Amino acid sequence: xxxxxxxxxxxxxxxxxxxxxxxxxxxxxxxxxxxxxxxxxxxxxxxxxxxxxxxxxxxxxxxxxxxxxxxxxxxxxxxxxxxxxxxxxxxxxxxxxxxxxxxxxxxxxx
Amino acid sequence: xxxxxxxxxxxxxxxxxxxxxxxxxxxxxxxxxxxxxxxxxxxxxxxxxxxxxxxxxxxxxxxxxxxxxxxxxxxxxxxxxxxxxxxxxxxxxxxxxxxxxxxxxxxxxxxxx
Numbered sequence: 001x002x003x004x005x006x007x008x009x010x011x012x013x014x015x016x017x018x019x020x021x022x023x024x025x026x027x028x029x030x031x032x033x034x035x036x037x038x039x040x041x042x043x044x045x046x047x048x049x050x051x052x053x054x055x056x057x058x059x060x061x062x063x064x065x066x067x068x069x070x071x072x073x074x075x076x077x078x079x080x081x082x083x084x085x086x087x088x089x090x091x092x093x094x095x096x097x098x099x100x101x102x103x104x105x106x107x108x109x110x
Numbered sequence: 111x112x113x114x115x116x117x118x119x120x121x122x123x124x125x126x127x128x129x130x131x132x133x134x135x136x137x138x139x140x141x142x143x144x145x146x147x148x149x150x151x152x153x154x155x156x157x158x159x160x161x162x163x164x165x166x167x168x169x170x171x172x173x174x175x176x177x178x179x180x181x182x183x184x185x186x187x188x189x190x191x192x193x194x195x196x197x198x199x200x201x202x203x204x205x206x207x208x209x210x211x212x213x214x215x216x217x218x219x220x221x222x223x
Contacts, residue, residue, distance in 0.1 A: 033212065041119075041147075041216055042214065043202075043217075045211045086152070088212075096141045096206070098143075100152045101152060102150065102151070
């Protein structure tokens, strides 16, 4: 069993839909990251969370430490949101190392 | 704008060649990382460094070595490239504080033929 599991693996939505991507982890963490990877490879950090909720534009990230679960929401989705979304956790015992989920491929159709 | 820059976007090398992948960051970060990314496996840590001349093995160090002679530069070396090292390679950096963000390079897609 992976330490970090994401669901779904693939998600197709119509423009304007509300999207949720889930991340569950099995270890104690000091922080959780949501990353975005567009075709071509570069990865951008969207959020870093250790508790509660963060919002940036149409993106919202939440984390429940007790349940070891985080969600990334996209409101009013747009085709330019099409990308791979990756959840990564910083294990509280491993310093700066990150453990990654396998990613969720999101496709938003016009 | 903060930056992590990898020297090449695409590389094609022959089996047995020695390959150098370079990564430079301009944020004065202590930590630097090399990952490889393969379909179905996600990102896996090859090596990381938390200071100049310091390095630690990640989860899949076999067939790789690293060099960090200067704080801003972290090099990944494939001593004798093999076809199973065909992959996307990503460099990242972060400050020493474990509560700060990680910043990633644009990736190098390496093909070994």
